[in-house]
Amino acid sequence: MKQCNLVLMGIVVSNHGGRQLDGVLSTVRALLEISEAVKGDLTIFVDSGVRSGLDVVRMVAQGADAVMVGRAFAYALAAT
Secondary structure, X not given: OOOOOOOOOEEEEOOHXXXXXXOOOOXXXXXXXXXXXXXOXXXXXXXXXXXXXXXXXXXXXXXXXXXXXXXXXXXXXXXX
């Protein structure tokens, strides 16, 4: 059996839009606990729940290194 050594450099925090399971924490609520757990060892990307620039600011304030926004771009493309 071959051994595989992987180096984990980042993590994506997502709840898939919060539509699949009832009672699941929102991304922004889970983010603070996750960012405290990794303590700067991993790059934190966040997805889900981003509706405005204020949401981006909130997630960065909670410890995200990057925030992925897809819905806003999809809406903009649909409107053109």
